[in-house]
Each structure stands twice: as structure tokens, then as C-alpha cells.
Amino acid sequence: MERANWSRRTRQREMILREIKKLRTHPSAADIYEIVRKKLPRISLGTVYRNLEDLSRAGIIRKIRDGGTRARYDGTAAGHYHLHCQRCGRLVDLEKDPSPPVRVGPGKMDGWEITGYRLEFTGICPSCLKKKV
């Protein structure tokens, strides 16, 4: 991990990384674009997409996809738990970890190099539970 073969450091990439690290939410590329634009008004949406992709391929951030159409990103690459609603697609972090926690040491599995994990519980979120079916 932290493998980064960028040959130049740019203000755009640094700012994207800094801002996504601050957030505890799961912003989309468009969300990041809006945030970073306040500091770098001339930044391009394509730049945001490319850097988010590069950062997640390098294992520095995490790309996640919920039920919806758009990808979301997570500034913390370390594994943690999510709850994913199968009705509305809502995706939230689980407050406290269930026990026993999953233990994933770095290492190989089926020939893969494992860098992390994501335990996602699927179910119906409170607001969907309220709605009549």
C-alpha cells in the first residue's frame, strides 16, 4: 500500500486528498468537486475523477459503491463496517463494531494480496421500515 508512482505532486491532488480525509461522510466525485472548488475555483471535474481513481487504486482512499448509480469515496482506507439498505440504497457507517471483529492481517489469500476488508450488512433501514409496502 501507499504505492504511489506519481511523478509530480500537484496542488489539485493534494487538496482533493486533504479534503476527503477531513470528511466522515461518503462523498461522491461531484461532492468533492464542489468542496475543492471553493479553494481552487478553476479545478476541473475530470481532474477530480482521475485523482480519486488514482488514490483509490493506490490504496490511499477507498472507492465504494452503494445501491445508487454514482460511486462514493471514503477517506479512511482502513476496514470498517457499513450498513446498506436494500430498498433505498442508503449506506451508513456502523456505530459500534459487532463482536467478534474480523481479523485481517496483511497477507495472501487465493493468490491475492489482501490490503483490507469491508464488512457490509444488508437490510432495511429505519425509514424504509416505516413505509408501507
Place this chain on the structure above:
Amino acid sequence: MERANWSRRTRQREMILREIKKLRTHPSAADIYEIVRKKLPRISLGTVYRNLEDLSRAGIIRKIRDGGTRARYDGTAAGHYHLHCQRCGRLVDLEKDPSPPVRVGPGKMDGWEITGYRLEFTGICPSCLKKKV
């Protein structure tokens, strides 16, 4: 689960469900469309999308999203483990379960009704490991 409030059963939906249950892969909507089309040549892609969405919302199949743009579906709703490559987005089933297995009984968690889980390990797949970076 198995909550299905369809008022009519159609050949299209039955065929979509039958075909996806047969597969051990993670087909996209377009994949299913091509398969079902051999039996029902006049089926529409929109019908495939709608039914896959309905089936997954009912908890009968599972909608999954890997790194790529397109959604994939999994005919087995029961929880199992995936390996997800952070470089190329490849998504495969893990051959044998790691221990200890995750225990998820039906029940509530943070106000959610939990119906299943998915433990996804992220890492680098064998073919990406071979490639020079």
C-alpha cells in the same frame, strides 16, 4: 424476506430469476438480457432492469457493485465472501470461508432490520500483481 407484492407473475420475471439462479458468476443486467433473450427474443432491456431491481429489493437476489460502472447481480441472496481488486475492479467469490466465520442472525442493529451480510476483502488480484507498476 421473500416479501413480494407483485400482483401478476410474468414469463419474463420467472425466466430472469431462473437464469440468474443458474449462474455462479456475477452478471450485469446486459448479461442477463443476452441470456434471457435466447428464450424470450422479444424481451426488453428495460424489463430486465426493472425485474432485477424488484427482485433485489425483495431480497430474492442481491445487487452488487464492484469498482466498475455497471451493477452486477448475484443469484444467491445468502451472505458469502468476495474478493475485490482495487486495481482492476475484478470481483470473485472466495473459495473457502476464512475462520472464524461471521455470524449474522436475523435481527435488529442500529434500528435496521438485518437480512444478510457481505464480507468483501480488498486487495490486488494475481494478474495485477504480475503487472509492473
Place this chain on the structure above:
DNA sequence: TTTATTAATAGTAATAATTATTATTATCAA
């Protein structure tokens, strides 16, 4: 069985997210 109701579909158009393209800019080594 025939008929009426309308859920569900087929076919197509529209939308939205993402990726590709290309001229320009700015990082970094010399």
C-alpha cells in the same frame, strides 16, 4: 369460455455518471 381491468411489457427517448480527448499549464530536473 369470454370479457374487462389494469399490471407489466416492448420499444424508445431522456438522463446522469463517467471516461476520453486535446490544447494548455505548471512541476521538476538539469
Place this chain on the structure above:
DNA sequence: TTGATAATAATAATTATTACTATTAATAAA
């Protein structure tokens, strides 16, 4: 400072998905 070129900005193109609407066919009732 200067030159090479990685990375960007701006925009076009693509692709997956969703929306729309006339038509079809599944079900209930006559």
C-alpha cells in the same frame, strides 16, 4: 532559467440506467 512532459482544464463522447407511453397479456369476474 529553461526544457521536457506529467498533469490539468475544458469539453466532447460514451455508457449505464431510468423515464415514458402505447400495447400486450395476466388475472378476476361474468
